[in-house]
Amino acid sequence: MATLIEITDAGDPRLGDYRDLRDVQLRKSLESEHGLFLAEGEKVVRRAVESGHAPRSFLMAPRWIEGLKDVLHTTDAPCYVLSEELAEEVTGFHVHRGALASLHRIPTPPVAEVIQNARSVLVLEDVVDHTNVGAIFRSGAAMGFDAVLLSPRCADPLYRRSIKVAMGAVFTMPWARIEDWYDAMPHLSEAGFTTIALTLADDATPIEEAVAGVDKVALVLGSEGPGISERWQRSADKRAIIPMAEGIDSLNVAAASAVACYVAARR
Amino acid sequence: MATLIEITDAGDPRLGDYRDLRDVQLRKSLESEHGLFLAEGEKVVRRAVESGHAPRSFLMAPRWIEGLKDVLHTTDAPCYVLSEELAEEVTGFHVHRGALASLHRIPTPPVAEVIQNARSVLVLEDVVDHTNVGAIFRSGAAMGFDAVLLSPRCADPLYRRSIKVAMGAVFTMPWARIEDWYDAMPHLSEAGFTTIALTLADDATPIEEAVAGVDKVALVLGSEGPGISERWQRSADKRAIIPMAEGIDSLNVAAASAVACYVAARR
Numbered sequence: 001m002a003t004l005i006e007i008t009d010a011g012d013p014r015l016g017d018y019r020d021l022r023d024v025q026l027r028k029s030l031e032s033e034h035g036l037f038l039a040e041g042e043k044v045v046r047r048a049v050e051s052g053h054a055p056r057s058f059l060m061a062p063r064w065i066e067g068l069k070d071v072l073h074t075t076d077a078p079c080y081v082l083s084e085e086l087a088e089e090v091t092g093f094h095v096h097r098g099a100l101a102s103l104h105r106i107p108t109p110p111v112a113e114v115i116q117n118a119r120s121v122l123v124l125e126d127v128v129d130h131t132n133v134g135a136i137f138r139s140g141a142a143m144g145f146d147a148v149l150l151s152p153r154c155a156d157p158l159y160r161r162s163i164k165v166a167m168g169a170v171f172t173m174p175w176a177r178i179e180d181w182y183d184a185m186p187h188l189s190e191a192g193f194t195t196i197a198l199t200l201a202d203d204a205t206p207i208e209e210a211v212a213g214v215d216k217v218a219l220v221l222g223s224e225g226p227g228i229s230e231r232w233q234r235s236a237d238k239r240a241i242i243p244m245a246e247g248i249d250s251l252n253v254a255a256a257s258a259v260a261c262y263v264a265a266r267r
Numbered sequence: 268m269a270t271l272i273e274i275t276d277a278g279d280p281r282l283g284d285y286r287d288l289r290d291v292q293l294r295k296s297l298e299s300e301h302g303l304f305l306a307e308g309e310k311v312v313r314r315a316v317e318s319g320h321a322p323r324s325f326l327m328a329p330r331w332i333e334g335l336k337d338v339l340h341t342t343d344a345p346c347y348v349l350s351e352e353l354a355e356e357v358t359g360f361h362v363h364r365g366a367l368a369s370l371h372r373i374p375t376p377p378v379a380e381v382i383q384n385a386r387s388v389l390v391l392e393d394v395v396d397h398t399n400v401g402a403i404f405r406s407g408a409a410m411g412f413d414a415v416l417l418s419p420r421c422a423d424p425l426y427r428r429s430i431k432v433a434m435g436a437v438f439t440m441p442w443a444r445i446e447d448w449y450d451a452m453p454h455l456s457e458a459g460f461t462t463i464a465l466t467l468a469d470d471a472t473p474i475e476e477a478v479a480g481v482d483k484v485a486l487v488l489g490s491e492g493p494g495i496s497e498r499w500q501r502s503a504d505k506r507a508i509i510p511m512a513e514g515i516d517s518l519n520v521a522a523a524s525a526v527a528c529y530v531a532a533r534r
Contacts, residue, residue, distance in 0.1 A: 131398075135519055135521075135522060138518065138519060138522070139518060139519070139522045141512065141515055142509075142511045142512060142515045142517070142518050142522075143511070143512065144511075144512035165519070167516065242409075242529070244409045244410070244411075245408065245409060245410065245411035248408055248409045249434065250409075251405065251406060251409050251525065252402055252405060252406070252432070252521075254402075254519075254521065254522060255402060255405070255406045255409075255521060255522065255524075255525035256525075258518065258522035258523075258525045258526050259525050259526055259529045262509065262526045262529070262530075263529075
């Protein structure tokens, strides 16, 4: 059972993991330096623990303890109990969903391991927005995709905002960081995948045609602004487009991924 | 040509339209009371004006004037010119994209007018998140939908955040507020539409089947948490689902709308 520790001072050094949650830059360095991530809300905290992430600690107002009793029973980590006002002072925002947990990251597996038994994978190049990364994980999971691969510059799926938007899919969906950006497409082709880059290029074929009859598919999505790099577009097996109404530039990357995953799931 | 007026005092009363842009509650009441809305960024400002919204005023740092010269030439509204630091002081946030404009709202047309020549319409019930409303407009426009109808409690498509996410689609896509919530579905059916409610109900048919062969379609999407109300679910002509992987609760409403619009566009 987690040890309940009452906190009455917002400056208590034991609360270091929970400081200034709205300061993205500070959180990024703090979380990567200490190998931790934050889960917010009863549902997400439960999913994080159940998916095998060891808690470092919990932080919550008294009224949330009962609902998470079963989770707290599985660990020896401390549970800091404090008023909602104090929690707001520490974290810098109103903790809507009551409970927070700080958890140890699990080292991400190599790409080869993640794609070994996969039939459908999503590959993201430089998607830098946490909301988009979370939304793409959620849609990919809903459409039965098996894994997500992230280019080195993609936003962190275990950042609080990504987790929240993904509704926990970042815990259940296997994912890995691509180390060799330059040869990412040929490596996937060698592993038996047909790499299909979503693009607005003139020679792109409609996504439905591009996925037809393909066995192992790697759907590639680019960053919010410039889309997929020249290198990846040229080294992908196919370039595909989601047909759009005349005069429309493009879909948001999260919307595009939902549509592309839906179509690919029906190939 | 707009009159350029140099501003050196953040408290200048002429800047009332631009105060505290991060305060959602304050902005909501200010904008509805005065029948105005805010556009942010050169591209969005241009689209807002070009779509026929009369500017009340503009606010920008000197370096943005050149890029919007053609737009400023079309109006007599004042253009307040001030430093970026002062702009931040007034608005309460860093104005990334430089230019702001305050514009007069155009009275929204009645539902009957908006659907008169439409073949595909989106109907949103109580989608309260501005980001979701904006994303749904953008996807609907991309998929060639003709109009959007909003239940009385839906978030404002002309709120700054909605406009930004929609990439201006809120200006070009006709939309209207539904006044009679209770009979919204039967009214659409009487107007010749097949109303299809996106739901997780047990008797829902896959969306592809639901739209097959349908001429005039009204795709109905529900609020972020509880989905579509009982009343609308029961009074819609069909209930449809986007097939999902086992164990997944649901898609985000913006992702669901993108998929549903894509499928409906191919009916």
